[in-house]
Amino acid sequence: MKLIGSLTSPFVRKVRIVAMEKHIELEFVVDVPWTPDTKVPDANPLGKVPVLVMDDGTALYDSRVIAEYLDTVTPVSRLIPEGNRQRIAVKKWEALADGIADAAALIYLERTRRAPECQSHDWIVRQEQKVFRGLKTMSEELGEKKFCTGETMNLADIAVGCCLGYLDFRFPEIRWREAHLNLARLAEKLFAMEPFQVTVPVA
Secondary structure, three states: OEEEEOOOOHHHHHHHHHHHHOOOOOEEEEOOOOOOOOOHHHHOOOOOOOEEEOOOOOEEEOHHHHHHHHHHHOOOOOOOOOOHHHHHHHHHHHHHHHHHHHHHHHHHHHHHHOOHHHOOHHHHHHHHHHHHHHHHHHHHHHOOOOOOOOOOOOHHHHHHHHHHHHHHHHOOOOOHHHHOHHHHHHHHHHHOOHHHHOOOOOO
């Protein structure tokens, strides 16, 4: 299988970490959707990464779909619980973390891909509010727990780690560690793990 993605996307990073945790070898092809010569639309009509190209040439897209598929490939290191309530809890965390990362990415694109006179301050503020509300909710939901939904790391923690790592990468001025000490403790554990260390975003 072949994974197409960039070195900066938190969603690509999430899939890469899932594959590493599952001990699944993927050919990683770096392709930035914003470049003129990108081939991403050939695999994903939406023109977004990540894209997982299967051995038969078919493609899966959206990081949540790919992560869930990879978790079914092998029973090793299950990252999504089988119980319905536990599964929904993990998927809810993933949706929250992905939503924060998506809002942050939209802010970055607005500021870097559009001329200053075309940028919408109100729209940027709206996305910033999503980020700050999301961080507050994650902190409240985590409380004093060791990991997001239990005693061991699963997809929820991977998604949260990739989200927080993206904020560090693109928005170091957001001092989320100071505002949310429990998220900082979780991030410290996650960022010390090899899959997170080898997938640190690179500009």
